[in-house]
Every structure is written in structure tokens, then in C-alpha cells.
Amino acid sequence: MLLAVAVAGAIGGVVEVLVLRRVYGREHLVQLLGTYAVSLIIAGAVRIVFGANYRTIVSPIPGHIDLGGYSYASYSLFMIGAAIAIGGGVWAMLYRTNLGRNIRAAVADPDLLNATGVNVTRLYTTVFMIGAALAGLGGSIVAPSQAVGSSIDTDVLVLAFAISVIGGLGSITGSAVGALIVGMVISFGLVIPATNPFALAFVFIIMTAVLIVRPRGLFGLPES
Amino acid sequence: MIRLLPRSRGDRVRWGVVLVLFLFAALIPPLAGLDENLNPDASSRFQIFLGTSALVLALWAISYNLMLGYTGMVSFAHAAYYGVGAYTVALIFKRYHLPILVGLAAAPFAAAVVGVVTGLVAQRAVRLYFSLLTLAISQLLFSLAFSWYDFTGGDNGISVTLPDQLSDYTTLYYFTAAIVGVCLLLMFLLVRSPFGAALLAIRENRQRAAAIGINVKVYELAIYTIASLFAGMAGGLFMLYQQQAYPEMLYWTANAQPVVVSLLGGTGTFLGPAVGAFIYVVLDNAVSKQFPYQFDIILGAIVLGVVLAVPGGISDAPTVFLRLRERFHRGEKAEAAPAESSGEAIRLFDVRKALATDAIQAEEVHPGQTLLQIDHLSRRFGGLRAVEDVSLEVKQGDRHAIIGPNGAGKSTLFNLITGQLKPTSGTVKFDGRDITGKAPHVIARTGIGRAFQITTIFPKLTVRQNLQFAMLAHAGYTVRPIGFANRIFYAEAQELAEAVGLGAWADLPAGQLSHGDQRAIEIAISLALGSKLVLLDEPTAGMSAYETDKAMELVRRLATERHLTLLFCEHDMSVVFSTARTVTVMHQGRVLTEGTPEQIRRDPDVQKVYLGELEQEELGA
Numbered sequence: 001m002l003l004a005v006a007v008a009g010a011i012g013g014v015v016e017v018l019v020l021r022r023v024y025g026r027e028h029l030v031q032l033l034g035t036y037a038v039s040l041i042i043a044g045a046v047r048i049v050f051g052a053n054y055r056t057i058v059s060p061i062p063g064h065i066d067l068g069g070y071s072y073a074s075y076s077l078f079m080i081g082a083a084i085a086i087g088g089g090v091w092a093m094l095y096r097t098n099l100g101r102n103i104r105a106a107v108a109d110p111d112l113l114n115a116t117g118v119n120v121t122r123l124y125t126t127v128f129m130i131g132a133a134l135a136g137l138g139g140s141i142v143a144p145s146q147a148v149g150s151s152i153d154t155d156v157l158v159l160a161f162a163i164s165v166i167g168g169l170g171s172i173t174g175s176a177v178g179a180l181i182v183g184m185v186i187s188f189g190l191v192i193p194a195t196n197p198f199a200l201a202f203v204f205i206i207m208t209a210v211l212i213v214r215p216r217g218l219f220g221l222p223e224s
Numbered sequence: 225m226i227r228l229l230p231r232s233r234g235d236r237v238r239w240g241v242v243l244v245l246f247l248f249a250a251l252i253p254p255l256a257g258l259d260e261n262l263n264p265d266a267s268s269r270f271q272i273f274l275g276t277s278a279l280v281l282a283l284w285a286i287s288y289n290l291m292l293g294y295t296g297m298v299s300f301a302h303a304a305y306y307g308v309g310a311y312t313v314a315l316i317f318k319r320y321h322l323p324i325l326v327g328l329a330a331a332p333f334a335a336a337v338v339g340v341v342t343g344l345v346a347q348r349a350v351r352l353y354f355s356l357l358t359l360a361i362s363q364l365l366f367s368l369a370f371s372w373y374d375f376t377g378g379d380n381g382i383s384v385t386l387p388d389q390l391s392d393y394t395t396l397y398y399f400t401a402a403i404v405g406v407c408l409l410l411m412f413l414l415v416r417s418p419f420g421a422a423l424l425a426i427r428e429n430r431q432r433a434a435a436i437g438i439n440v441k442v443y444e445l446a447i448y449t450i451a452s453l454f455a456g457m458a459g460g461l462f463m464l465y466q467q468q469a470y471p472e473m474l475y476w477t478a479n480a481q482p483v484v485v486s487l488l489g490g491t492g493t494f495l496g497p498a499v500g501a502f503i504y505v506v507l508d509n510a511v512s513k514q515f516p517y518q519f520d521i522i523l524g525a526i527v528l529g530v531v532l533a534v535p536g537g538i539s540d541a542p543t544v545f546l547r548l549r550e551r552f553h554r555g556e557k558a559e560a561a562p563a564e565s566s567g568e569a570i571r572l573f574d575v576r577k578a579l580a581t582d583a584i585q586a587e588e589v590h591p592g593q594t595l596l597q598i599d600h601l602s603r604r605f606g607g608l609r610a611v612e613d614v615s616l617e618v619k620q621g622d623r624h625a626i627i628g629p630n631g632a633g634k635s636t637l638f639n640l641i642t643g644q645l646k647p648t649s650g651t652v653k654f655d656g657r658d659i660t661g662k663a664p665h666v667i668a669r670t671g672i673g674r675a676f677q678i679t680t681i682f683p684k685l686t687v688r689q690n691l692q693f694a695m696l697a698h699a700g701y702t703v704r705p706i707g708f709a710n711r712i713f714y715a716e717a718q719e720l721a722e723a724v725g726l727g728a729w730a731d732l733p734a735g736q737l738s739h740g741d742q743r744a745i746e747i748a749i750s751l752a753l754g755s756k757l758v759l760l761d762e763p764t765a766g767m768s769a770y771e772t773d774k775a776m777e778l779v780r781r782l783a784t785e786r787h788l789t790l791l792f793c794e795h796d797m798s799v800v801f802s803t804a805r806t807v808t809v810m811h812q813g814r815v816l817t818e819g820t821p822e823q824i825r826r827d828p829d830v831q832k833v834y835l836g837e838l839e840q841e842e843l844g845a
Contacts, residue, residue, distance in 0.1 A: 019528065019532070022532055023531065023532075028298060028351070028352060028355070029292070029298045029483070030531055032298075033483065033484070033487060033527060033531050034527075034528065034531050034532070036480055036524075036527070037523075037524040037525070037527035037528040037531065038524065038528070039524075040520040040521065040523055040524030040527070041520070041521050041524035041525060041528070043520055044518060044519075044520035044521035044524065045521060047520075048518070048521075154475075154476075154477045158359070158363060158476060161356065161359060162360070162363075165356050165360075198367060198368075198371055200363070200367040200370075200371075201363075201364055201367035201368060201371070203363075204360045204361070204363040204364040204367065205364060207356075207360040207363075208345065208357060208360045208361060208364065211348070211349055211353055211356060211357045211360065212345065212348045212349070212357070215348075215349050215353045
């Protein structure tokens with residue numbers, strides 16, 4: 001798991017320096033295509049190294065725990081705990097450290113931050129590495145609970161988009177609440193037979209509604 | 225006048241390339257047959273099949289580029305309309321047992337209907353949020369196709385067996401080529417039309433487009449719908465040669481294909497994506513055959529290379545070639561057109577000529593009558609009262625200046641008049657009509673032109689096009705989907721460009737001109753609108769003293785001889801006192817006083833405001 005975090009972080013750093021740095025000033029689409037190309041390359045590399053088949057990983061924490069008459073897989077409980085801990089950790093980093101303060105300042109005005117003597121270029125690299133490392137951490141935690149394949153990227157990405165939008169871009173509370181909403185909608189949608197086939201559709205109906213009624217999301221800051 | 229041969233060498237090269245492309249496309253089946261005869265391994269049927277797929281991909285990519293290249297909209301839902309087209313053909317044929325051509329005819333319209341409905345929803349947001357909304361819409365449509373087993377066949381998709389007359393590869397190829405050809409021609413005419421000019425204006429500068437009277441949202445919805453119409457056509461054709469429709473066609477990542485293809489070929493040219501499509505298909509086939517698992521990596525590397533190294537795409541190559549050649553021949557051509565401006569345009573300002581220009585329309589005016597009436601206008605931002613209870617009258621034929629220290633609310637007041645901001649309370653009446661809170665493009669069409677404080681021009685369009693498009697929008701021609709925009713008002717725009725000293729640079733992209741020259745374009749655009757009232761927000765900001773004198777001389781004389789009414793704000797007091805007949809002084813969002821320049825000059829309160837001595841309490845009284 002530590003290896004996953006380190007590798008993801010390192011790849012993130014390399015990608016940021018080699019690719020993203022060159023496209024920051026350009027349109028959204030160019031940035032999007034640059035990262036899309038990188039994801040193609042990484043997915044292709046994964047397929048060559050690990051093969052195209054899905055893999056399953058045996059859960060490192062086997063067994064079940066009884067809570068209030070229901071039985072839960074221990075590993076699921078561990079994932080919930082880990083998610084809360086990581087969310088709290090990110091919040092603490094953003095709001096309780098110098099690095100976090102710089103990140104928030106860079107969002108508001110990178111040029112001004114640069115003028116106060118902060119190396120914004122390096123800050124971006126750091127942030128991108130942290131993000132990539134966290135993604136690696138999330139992936140490695142989730143891996144034992146589901147089949148893993150090289151095409152995992154786009155499904156996760158589109159749900160991540162939905163969660164960020166519903167919760168509000170740039171808000172950790174929002175992301176947590178958004179994730180809860182999306183998770184609940186999918187789970188309940190799948191359980192109820194009448195809605196079963198359209199569980200995913202509901203997520204995107206909610207995403208559409210949020211974007212129309214409140215584009216900044218439930219917890220996002222208003223755009224200046 | 226119609227010219228048979230393109231005039232410039234660049235045009236000749238471009239049209240030559242286009243001709244070769246079309247010949248190649250027309251000759252693919254015989255060439256494939258020839259190849260099969262010479263080379264026993266080759267299958268002409270497969271190559272013709274590849275050719276068909278390249279044609280369909282070209283149509284799809286160019287339809288995407290209608291939005292991306294001409295309007296700058298990034299949509300994730302375009303693949304969904306492509307999918308809707310394919311499903312329409314499949315469902316009509318399989319479920320309703322109607323001829324396949326009925327389905328093919330219905331496909332673009334089905335896609336357009338879905339496009340206009342979802343486009344209306346997506347339009348509630350702009351830029352990044354617009355893209356995210358299209359992503360949600362695309363995933364919604366995908367989940368429908370994926371999960372609605374009874375109707376769409378769910379994840380299995382639908383497969384169809386074609387009737388005999390279309391099952392022959394060569395026939396299908398020419399059938400597809402004919403439809404694609406007609407679609408390309410229609411799209412080409414559209415982007416060259418005044419309607420296309422409006423789209424370019426929107427891509428270049430939304431704010432300026434609205435300020436010359438273009439209803440940005442309506443035009444964006446129109447091109448969104450038209451693009452989905454052609455995507456539906458492409459999807460229908462896809463269905464024909466693949467004989468199946470499946471839900472992954474609608475998945476959001478499916479949009480990557482037309483985008484990558486457009487990017488490979490170049491988003492800046494009309495046929496660029498078609499070139500990209502052929503390269504993509506050939507590459508896909510060649511690489512997949514030899515390295516089945518590595519296609520993604522190679523594609524990724526190529527996309528990355530293009531993004532980082534050749535942002536213009538492959539079809540930029542002739543331009544690059546020409547530029548290199550010109551550089552090589554530079555010594556021989558001493559009298560080349562000026563490659564860049566040096567800020568001299570304003571010195572070439574020919575005031576007399578400008579006054580005689582018919583391009584600047586003169587309105588009949590009744591001096592002394594009220595043209596613009598502002599009553600108790602207020603605008604608050606949270607607790608900040610940017611404009612507070614401002615009442616103001618601008619008389620026809622007047623030259624009215626608004627002055628005041630920074631933060632006095634001058635620019636906010638202008639934004640309230642021209643609709644960039646909506647007032648919290650109060651009314652604005654122009655020429656007897658209530659225009660309070662109306663959209664900028666509506667206000668521009670009622671006859672208020674505006675030069676912004678920060679230069680807002682269309683940077684990638686030529687200087688002449690900047691003026692031409694403003695004239696097109698003002699004349700209401702931009703609703704026309706036919707006709708060549710570049711030929712309408714050509715002479716008038718050239719005349720105006722020469723009058724403001726920009727004649728020599730008329731063919732240069734406006735963004736390449738120096739700051740002072742761009743200010744001249746800014747002023748010229750507001751004049752090209754032929755407005756009754758021209759608002760100038762610090763017209764001479766950043767100009768040298770000499771440039772300022774020239775610019776203001778033009779503005780002054782235009783106002784007198786062409787009966788333009790001016791409302792301007794300015795920090796340069798010499799400009800104010802030499803130009804204005806009426807001066808309104810604003811301070812902290814309120815009107816402090818109003819009068820002739822002489823009265824204002826002597827007013828002790830005004831002197832205090834500018835010396836910073838006026839206390840808050842005195843104001844409140």
C-alpha cells in the first residue's frame with residue numbers, strides 16, 4: 001500500500017513537470033487532452049505489465065463483524081474508517097499547515113502568492129503529487145474489495161466528477177457529502193428492483209440538477 | 225465579383241490540398257482494387273471498409289469542430305448525439321420495420337431534438353460548468369441506452385443486417401461519401417456565412433460579441449443543435465457500415481475520438497479534422513495489427529506530442545511551409561506588407577476621411593432632447609454601494625463626461641447602462657424605451673455602442689473582420705446562414721480601418737497590434753455600430769499625449785458633425801475639459817455635482833474630492 005502511494009505520487013510528480021507545466025496557460029481542453037494522453041499511456045503500460053485481465057486481491061482483513069444484528073465485512077468497516085481518517089487528514093493539511101495555506105492562496109491568486117516569495121511552480125507540483133498519491137492510496141484501499149483492471153480509470157473519474165460537482169469544487173466537506181449522496185443513491189438504486197437498471201442515471205440527474213440550481217455545488221464557494 | 229482562381233499563394237496551396245483530398249477520397253475503391261490485384265495479401269473490401277469508417281469519422285469530427293473550433297465550446301455530450309443517430313437508424317429498422325433510409329433520414333433530426341433539449345439544459349452554465357453539465361447529460365443518456373433492455377437492447381446493443389442493395393462495400397462507400405460530402409458542403413457554407421461570423425466573434429470574445437449586439441446564448445444553442453444534427457448523421461452512417469449500435473458509443477470517453485482527430489488535423493481549419501480522421505484510421509489499423517495492446521500508448525504519445533509541439537495540428541503544415549518559404553525569399557521582396565504594427569496607426573488617423581466615411585451612420589438627432597435618462601439607479605455588491613441613487617440625463621448631441629476618483633462607480637454605472645450588470649434598483653431609459661436590466665446584446669441593438677476600458681477586441685480576427693463583424697451584427701445580418709461573411713461590408717470596413725489609420729494593418733490579426741492601435745480598433749468598433757449613443761470608458765487609457773490628442777480630435781469632430789452623442793469617463797482632465805460640454809462628478813457611488821466644464825473647474829467640492837479632503841459626513845448631508 002505504501003508502495004502504491006509512493007509510485008502514484010512519483011508518477012504524478014513526473015507528469016506534472018513534463019506535461020502539465022507546459023499547458024497551464026492554455027485552454028481547458030488542451031489540459032484535458034494532455035492528461036487524457038497520459039492516462040492512455042499509463043493504462044496501456046499497466047496492460048503490458050500486468051496483462052489485460054481483471055484481478056482480484058484477497059482481503060487483508062478477513063472475517064465479519066456483527067453490529068446491531070447485521071453482519072458487516074471487517075474490511076468494509078476498515079475502508080469507512082480509513083476514508084474518514086484520510087478526509088480529516090486532508091482537511092488538517094489544508095487548514096492547519098503552511099502548505100495548506102499556500103495552496104488556498106494559490107487558488108485565489110497565484111501571481112500575488114508568487115510575488116510574496118512562494119515558489120508557486122513547485123507548489124503546483126507538490127499539490128499534484130499529493131493528489132496523485134491520495135488517488136493511489138484510495139485505489140490500494142479499494143482494491144481488495146473489487147475486481148481491478150486497467151479500465152478502472154474512466155468509471156472512477158466520472159463518479160469523482162459527479163461527487164466534486166455535487167459537493168462543490170474545492171470543498172472537502174462538500175466532497176465528503178457528495179460522496180455520501182452518490183454512494184447512497186447508487187446503493188439504494190441497486191437494491192430497489194424498480195430502479196435497479198437506472199441507479200447510475202439518478203446520479204447524473206442529481207448532478208445535472210445541482211449544476212443548474214446551484215452551479216457551485218452544495219458547499220462550494222461562490223465564484224467571484 | 226467571383227474569382228475563379230484563389231488570389232494569394234496561401235489560398236492556392238490550401239485549395240490544392242483540398243482538391244487532392246477529394247480526389248483521393250473518390251478514388252479509394254479503385255485504388256483498393258488495384259492494390260488487391262498487385263498484392264494478394266491485401267483485401268480491397270477491408271480497405272474500402274476502412275475508407276468508409278474514415279469518412280464517417282471525418283464527418284463526426286468536423287461536426288465536433290463546429291462547436292470546438294468555431295465557438296470554443298467543450299462538450300462531453302457530442303458522442304451521445306452520435307449514438308442517438310446510430311440507435312435511431314437501428315431502432316426504426318429493427319423495431320418498426322421501416323426502410324433503412326427512413327431511419328437514416330430521421331437520425332440527424334432525432335439527434336438534433338435531443339441536442340436542442342439537452343443543449344437548453346447545458347446552457348444554464350458557462351465554460352467549465354457547461355462542460356460538466358454536458359458530461360452529466362452524456363452519462364445520463366448512456367445509462368439509458370445501457371440499462372433500458374426492453375427498448376435499446378441494453379449492453380448488447382442492437383445489430384442489424386443491411387438490405388442487399390447497400391451490402392456491397394463499394395456502393396456503401398460511395399453512398400456514404402455522397403452524404404458526407406453534402407454535409408461537409410453545408411457545414412462549410414455555414415461557417416463562412418454571417419452566422420458563422422457571429423460564432424467566431426463569440427469564440428474570440430463573448431463580452432465584445434454581446435456588446436456588438438449578438439445574442440450569445442441563442443447562437444451557442446443554435447450551433448450546439450446543428451452540431452448534434454450532423455453528429456446524428458455521422459452516427460446513422462456508422463450504423464450502416466458497422467451494422468450495429470451499442471451503448472459505449474454514448475459513453476463520455478467516446479468524445480475523445482473526434483477531439484483527438486480534430487487536434488491531429490488541426491482545429492483551426494475546416495477540413496483539418498478530415499485529414500486527422502484519415503491519419504487516425506490508418507494509424508489505428510496499422511498499429512493494432514502489429515501491436516494489439518500498444519495502440520493506447522502510441523495514441524497517447526502522439527496526442528501528447530501534438531498538444532505540446534504542434535498546437536495547430538497537421539493541417540497547419542502548409543502555413544508553416546509558406547512562412548518558411550517567405551522567410552527564405554525575404555531578401556527579394558523588400559516591399560512586403562508590414563508584419564507588425566508599431567503603434568503608429570493612431571498617427572495615421574485621418575480625421576477628415578473618417579468624417580466622410582459612410583460606414584459611420586449618421587442618425588437624425590434633435591439636440592436638446594433627452595436621449596438617455598437614468599433615475600435613482602443603485603447597485604450594491606453585498607454591503608458595498610458601488611452606485612447609489614444616481615440620476616442623470618444625457619441630451620442628444622451632447623458630449624457628456626463623467627469624472628471622479630478611482631472607485632467612484634463610473635465603470636459600474638457604464639456596466640449598468642449597457643447591461644453587463646443588473647441594477648439593484650432604479651431605471652434606465654434610452655430613446656424613450658425602458659432598457660433597465662436588459663441583456664447587453666439587446667441594449668447594443670437599441671443603439672448604444674461601447675468602448676471598454678480594458679481593450680476588448682476579437683484578437684485572432686483581422687482588423688477588418690473586427691469592424692466587418694461589428695457592422696454585420698449591427699445590421700442584423702448574423703442570422704443569415706448563407707452568404708460569405710467576408711464579402712459583406714468589406715469595402716465599408718476597409719474604409720473605416722483606413723480612416724482610423726489602420727488601413728495598412730487591415731489583414732493582420734488584431735491581437736498582434738500594439739496597445740495604442742488596439743485602442744483605435746476598440747473605438748472604431750464602437751463607431752462601426754452606427755450607434756446613437758457611444759459610451760467610451762477611458763478611451764485614451766494607455767495612449768501617449770499625442771495619440772490622445774488625435775483620438776479625441778476624431779471623437780470630438782464625429783460627435784459634432786455626425787451628431788453622435790457621447791458619454792465618456794476619463795481621468796485625463798485636459799481631455800475632459802477640451803471635449804465635454806457637460807460634466808458629471810461622481811464620488812463614492814453618488815453624483816456629487818453636474819455642470820459645464822467651467823463650473824466644474826471652479827467648484828470647491830470637486831477640488832476637495834480630487835485632493836482627498838472631503839469627509840464622509842459632508843457627503844452624507
